Amino acid sequence: MDEGQRTVLFHLVTDRGIRSYRFFSEEYNRAAEELRRGGHEVAPPPAARHFERLLTVGGVKTAPYRPTARVLELMFERPVRELLRSAAEDSAGQHISNRTLSPPLPTESELLMTARDAAEHSGDAAALRVDELTLDQLHDDLNRLSREYGCKAPAGFFHEANGLLKHAQLMIDRTRSPEQLTRLYYAAGQASALLAAVTFDLGAMAPATSFARTAAQYGKTIDHGPLQAYAFGQLSFMAFWDGRPTESVRLARKAQQFAGLGSTARRRLFAIEARAHGHLRDDAEARRCILAAMEETGGARDELHDDIGGEFAFDAARTSMSNATTSLLLRDGDAAEEFATTALTLLSSRPTDEVPIVVSGPAAIDLARARLMRNEVEGAQEALNPVFLVPPGHRASGMMERLTAARMELTRHDFRGAPAAVALADQIEEFAALSPARRLGGPSALAIES
Known part of the structure; x- marks a missing residue:
């Protein structure tokens, strides 16, 4: 810290040997007790972070309140406004700034005091770690939740993932260990990515995008490639759902x-990029992807997509x-039926x-749509029967928009007036009305184009 940034208080606590917060607060409490016995109102010691700000010029925007100032003035026998002044500019402490011209040799007591402060600081830093077992539990909970994705109702999943994100963020503020911070930023990124996925399933595009960007930022903070790639994949996915396939x-x-x-x-x-090209009606690029x-069946692995898996996995079934x-x-009904099957x-x-x-659910709906293309x-009704058994809480937006596309297929001239087509269209409308996205008031934009 430059001399001009140090307050008078900084030098006074240093000269008195109470620069560490523990020794300062002990002396503060003794002075406060003396004032309290005299009938004065006093405040507890400033918190450790506030104490550090008092030692820096401009560290606090306003002077301490009177119950605190009264104790500081008794301890140092100077008005509090002088204690917060720059030591280099303080006339009463002019000897402080002059010392920088020709500093005297430190005395043995000063050396011992400095060593004691260093030991105190290192002890404080060592104490600022979170319990390793708590950290392990957070990772276990996140991994379990990741693997349960798609099998739990989105609303309940959201609350659990949100709780784990807040827990990770709280522990980030409680540790200074670089190794622990890396693990915690990874956990926060994983939780944010899960929240992006589930809020999308709930039909809330804006918060889903925000969560995906948050996950990407956590990944960037720790230079974690797979986490950033997953988050950017989410953003790409959301872009074509939002009608921006080129950006996707x-x-x-x-x-x-x-x-x-x-x-x-x-x-x-590659699968996400293929979908984006599909929305652009770029057959060649879509089929290439x-x-x-x-063909991406090699043995290369990464922890997020392979070891944790679950929502982060992308197996053969999901690829198909x-x-x-x-x-x-691409209006290729035969290929769609083959992949869905x-x-x-x-x-x-x-x-x-x-x-x-x-x-x-989406695979069954796509199979139904492929069959509707053949009239x-x-x-199609047979393919959709298992879908109609899905409880309302599990009716995610991806499933609903595919059903919207199937409903639009039924408006083709070939089906006009056909009792079976009318009945199926009515069944789709009744099923969609109870989905979480509809109950949240989300838009019914058609992302799966006809």
Whole structure:
């Protein structure tokens, strides 16, 4: 700290040997007790951070309140406004600034005092760590929640993920350990990414985008490539849902440039880019990315997408589901049916309670849409029957918008007046009315274009 930045109080506490907060607060309490016995109103010692600001010129915007100032003036026998003045400009402390011209050799007591302050500071720093077991539990909870995504109702998932984010942020403020801060920023980024996903499923685009950007920023803070790539993939995904497919392509390609990505991460980003090209009606680029996603089967791994998995994973079933949607954008019903059937077949081998509805539901709807393109209303009804059993709390926005697209298919001239088509359209409308996105008042923008 420059001499001009030090207050008179800084030099007085240093000269008296009470520069460390512990020794200062002990002497403060003794002076306060003396004043209290005399009938004066006094305040507790300033908090450690406030004490440090009092030692810096301009560190506090206003002078301490009278109950605090009274104690400081008794301790140092000077008005509080002088205590907060620059030591270099203070006439009563002129000897302080003059010492910088020819500093005397320190005495043994000064050396001991400095050593004691250093030891005190290092002890304080060592104490500013969070319990490792608490940190381990936070990571376990986040990993478990990530793997439960798609199997839990979005509303309950949101509250749990939000609680874990706040817990991570609180611990960030309680530690100075670089290693712990890295782990905590990673945890906060993971929680933010999960919140981005679930708020999107709840139909809230603006907060979903904000959470995704927050996750990207946490990843940037610790230079974590996979976390940044996942977050940029979310932003790309949200961009084409928001009607900005060109921006979506740019974001997906930017995500692919981050270091440390495994094959799962790259497969996810190729699938997202394919969807963006599909919205642009760029058949060649969309099919190139579909093929790239299917061929990304190498053994490269990263912790986020492979070891944690869950929402961060992008397995063969999810890839096929996404490719089915892209094929529908290209009006390729045969490819869409093949991809959707593959996704549902892969999911059928899992225990029922481990099948993510956010994958199985869209795949079934895409299968229905592919059949509607061939005018097969009964086949579409069959594909949608399991979807209509999904509880209201699990009806995520991705599922709802696909159903909106299926409902629009039923407005084609080929189906006009057909009882089966009218009945299916009515069933879709009744089902969508109870979704969380509709109950939150979210817009019904058509992201899956006809």
